[in-house]
Amino acid sequence: MTRSLPGPSDHVVVVGAGLSGLSAALHLLGAGRRVTVVEREALPGGRAGRLDLAGYRIDTGPTVLTMPDLADEAFAAVGDSLAGRVELIPLHPAYRARFADGGTLDVHTEADAMAAEVERFAGAAEAAGYRRLRTWLEQLYRAQLRRFIDANFDSPLGLLNGDLARLAALGGFGRLDSRIGGFLKDERLRRVFSFQALYAGVPPARALAAYAVIAYMDTVAGVYFPRGGMHALPRAMADAAGDAGADLRFGRRVTRLERSGDRVTAVVTDQERIPCDAVVLTPDLPVAYGLLGRRPRRPLRLRHSPSAVVLHAGTDRTWPHLAHHTISFGAAWRGTFDELTRTGRLMSDPSLLITRPTTTDPGLAPPGRHLHYVLAPCPNTDLGPDARAWTDLAPRYRDTLLRELERRGLDGIEAAIEEECLVTPADWQARGHAAGTPFSAAHTFAQTGPFRPRNLVRGTRNAVLAGCGTTPGVGVPTVLLSGKLAAARITGVPRPAAARARTAPAPTNTRTAPAPTKETTA
Incomplete structure (x- = not known):
């Protein structure tokens, strides 16, 4: 049996309403804990945020949803269900792969197909x-x-x-x-x-x-898409947590943790002090360690994954050869990885992920309009251009990316753009992501499983970490599990979801939010 936190844990404060924090909150509520969730943004989601831009409803984070049963396990902890909250649409094909030689392959999840x-x-x-x-x-x-x-x-x-x-x-x-x-x-x-x-x-x-x-x-x-966009998942999780009794406080920035010896006694935000028995910290590792005032001893410095430039483009036309998800491979392969993980150069022959969510849910754009998300992997700021360099580099790279998309069959894309948002490693870094990457610590052997930064931090007896930097790692399924594992450190090893009875407090819907503001990225 693995270690759980000693001492009382009646009231848990979860810092961050991203997928890991909301997963932790639901599992804690299901185990009978009183839970307060504190989120700096005006809406839930964390990396899986939402940007509304002139009628285009843009997911600012992950676009691929797999293993939805892991999300359902979090809902089941409070006697709820994913299916009751979110309409999931299976994608057929899951991806379309397009190659430099002109070949195209549709990736199906059914074996015979x-x-x-x-x-x-x-x-x-x-x-x-x-x-x-x-x-x-x-x-x-x-x-x-x-x-x-x-x-x-x-x-x-x-x-x-x-x-x-x-x-x-x-x-x-x-x-x-x-x-x-x-x-x-x-x-x-x-x-x-x-x-x-x-x-x-x-x-x-x-x-x-x-x-x-x-x-x-x-x-x-299988690959799925929630109607309403990927942000529909964290929004539904927040609603389920609120209905199960969680106190959700948006628009609060955590400024420090109060301590008594080796225990955190309160979470202090820019608006209030919240006493607690235990705390779950979901910000990226440097931010979490900074709040705790200590970090684990590691023989080697953490290595971070490559980053990405993301172009969100709302257009007045689309291109029929695109599926919901299209992977456009360049001719280069091994050399691409050398550029991203060794030399720190921008990809000379990029492989791109192009997502067109309006293929599946036209309501994410104004009538007759289309939404495209183009992800171009790039070196992180430890290895490649730093955040300051991206100030001048960003508009040039955007133009280079559009020319490459034109060359790959998205003719007239620049002229078709009505609204756009470009996200670079500088933006990821400004949001608190180490090395300017949303993909956190790389999954090298020395940073995987028991060698990955643990969700317990030496010297603090009642704090536990969650999120993609800690156990088990990067990706929507693993981040959902990370919240579950954080909750298990507080409550003990959980029962299987199907065997859990609802033990959360009676619903109170005590969600506290600031006055309505323009929704921002998380």
């Missing part, structure tokens, strides 16, 4: 390889979920269990690129099942094969 698409694209041998790969991904996921991903670690000895042997037997400690290559020979197909390592901050040639579990989430478990 995907095998048929792979056969059309690359032949019968590759389709058979895909089926073997799919079986392996399913086995890999089962070996990892409950003992490596959905788990708190107190030391590396926590790895010593039967699932470790199963993971090793599956080749999980080999290299991702070569393991995928054992199933698929077509280099383009191999990209489709390994590009996800980029967001973990490690090139496929160096990433552990165990990270193929992200490809399982994307290509086997």
